[in-house]
Amino acid sequence: MILAAGLGNRMRPLTLYKPKxxxxxxxKALIVWHIEKLKKIGVTEIVINSAWLADILIGTLGDGSQFGVTIRWTREDEGLETAGGIINALALLGDQPFILWCRCD
Known part of the structure; x- marks a missing residue:
């Protein structure tokens, strides 16, 4: 899972019209670096949470086929913070261990 729902407040004004x-x-986009690294280590099924400017993020990355992975999305009306984003995605993550990828900034 990649956490990608934040507002990007510290990157204003860059993030007013583009998700961080x-x-x-x-x-290349920050998240593309992450997707490529995950694919390189053998991760091909990725769940990404989205909130701020979600339509732009989802529209750009789509289903992940352009990167050779499968991306499934969760949407949050408002950012749920780290734990909330994970809980919101549990139905897609299943009951097996998973990798949580974040920038931790």
């Missing part, structure tokens, strides 16, 4: 995970570093 889509901000680019080194020529």
């Amino acid at each position: 995970p889509l901000l680019e570093v080194g020529g």
